Amino acid sequence: MKLSLVIPTYKKEREVLDQLERVYGYLSRTNPDFELIFVIDGYVDNTKGTLMQYIKNNNLKKAKVFGYRENMGKGYAIRFGMQRATGDIIGFIDADTDIQIRTLGYAIKAINRDGVMAVIPSKLHSDSNVEMTFSRKVFSYGLTMINKVFLKLPKQITDVGCGLKLFKRDLVKRILPNLKVNRFAIDSEILNEIGRVGYKVSVIPFFLNKNRSDSTSANIKEVSKMIKDILSISMKESRVFNSKLLRAYR
Numbered sequence: 001m002k003l004s005l006v007i008p009t010y011k012k013e014r015e016v017l018d019q020l021e022r023v024y025g026y027l028s029r030t031n032p033d034f035e036l037i038f039v040i041d042g043y044v045d046n047t048k049g050t051l052m053q054y055i056k057n058n059n060l061k062k063a064k065v066f067g068y069r070e071n072m073g074k075g076y077a078i079r080f081g082m083q084r085a086t087g088d089i090i091g092f093i094d095a096d097t098d099i100q101i102r103t104l105g106y107a108i109k110a111i112n113r114d115g116v117m118a119v120i121p122s123k124l125h126s127d128s129n130v131e132m133t134f135s136r137k138v139f140s141y142g143l144t145m146i147n148k149v150f151l152k153l154p155k156q157i158t159d160v161g162c163g164l165k166l167f168k169r170d171l172v173k174r175i176l177p178n179l180k181v182n183r184f185a186i187d188s189e190i191l192n193e194i195g196r197v198g199y200k201v202s203v204i205p206f207f208l209n210k211n212r213s214d215s216t217s218a219n220i221k222e223v224s225k226m227i228k229d230i231l232s233i234s235m236k237e238s239r240v241f242n243s244k245l246l247r248a249y250r
Contacts, residue, residue: 003027003034003108003166004087008077009051009095010041017054018097024060026101031108037084038095040067041077075186079179082172090172091119094163100129100207103164110202111166117199119166120191121206122159128205139223146227147188150234152195160187162206171199184222185229192233 005023009016020036027034040048048067055063066084078092089111093099103121110119123130123140132140140159147153147160165187175193179186194201 001033001088001112002086003031003089003091004037004082004085005034006037006039006078006081006085006090006092007095008039008041008074008081008092009047010071010074010077011045011047012095013045013047013050015096016047016051019093019095020051020054020060020063022097022101023093023104024063026104027062030105034062035085035087036063037081038063038065038067039077039081040065041073042071043067043069044071073183073186075179075184075189076182078186079176082176085169085172088169089166090169091164091166098209099162099164100209103205103207106204107164107166110204111168113202115200116202117168117171118154118194118201120154120157120159120201120203121162121164122157122203123162123206123208124158125203125205128207130206130208131210143223143226146230147191150230151188151192153191154195154199154201156201156203157191157195158203159206160191162187164206165190171197181229181233183225183229185226185233188226188230189233 007019016038020038024036038051048065051065055065064084066080081092082090091107093104107119107121110116122128123132140161144158144160161184171194174197175190178193179189181189
C-alpha cells in the first residue's frame with residue numbers, strides 16, 4: 001500500500017534536510033511506494049528554497065513541497081498536507097530527527113495488520129526507549145489526563161503528543177472534515193474523532209534520540225493554547241450532543 005507522510009515544517013531550515021534524507025532513504029529501502037509531503041507552515045526563512053533545491057539536485061521524485069506565507073500552526077499544516085495526500089495510508093511525522101527511524105518501521109508494520117485503522121506511538125509503552133526530564137514526564141502525563149477527562153479518546157491510548165501517527169485512508173476521509181484545530185492540539189482532536197467513530201487503534205513503542213531539539217509545544221504559551229483548544233473541542237462535543245438530544249425529544 002502507498003504511504004503518504006506529511007511533514008509539517010516551521011523554522012526547521014537547519015534540520016529538515018537531515019529528516020528528508022533519512023526518511024526518504026529508509027522508505028526507499030523498506031516501503032518504496034510512498035510520497036513525502038512537506039508543508040512549510042509560513043515562509044519565515046529559506047526552508048522552502050532549501051528543500052526544493054535539494055530535491056531537484058538529487059532527483060527525489062517522491063518528495064513534494066507545499067506551503068503558504070503566514071504561520072498557521074501544526075494542525076493547519078497537517079490538514080493541508082492530508083488534503084493533498086494520495087496514499088492508502090496517510091500520516092505525519094515531525095520535521096526534525098528526534099524520533100528514531102525504527103518507530104516509523106514499527107508504525108508501518110502495525111498499520112498493515114487486518115482491522116487496524118490508526119497507529120499511535122506511546123512513550124509509556126513497555127517497550128519504548130525514551131529519556132525524559134521530570135518536568136517533561138509531568139507535562140506528558142498531565143496532558144494525557146486532561147485529554148482523557150475532557151475528550152473521548154480510544155480506551156487503549158496512554159499518550160497523546162508523540163510526533164508520529166499513521167491512519168488508513170478511509171479513516172482520514174471520515175474525520176478530516178471535522179478537524180478544525182490549527183495548533184498543537186490537533187493530536188487531541190484526531191484521537192477524539194477516532195474515539196467517537198470507534199475504529200481499531202494499535203499502540204506501539206516510541207523511540208527518541210538522546211540529543212533532541214527543544215519542543216515548541218512544551219513552552220508555557222503553547223501549553224495554554226493547547227489546553228484551551230482541548231476545552232473548545234470538549235464544548236463542541238457537548239453542543240453537538242445537546243442538539244441531538246433536543247431533536248430526539250421534539
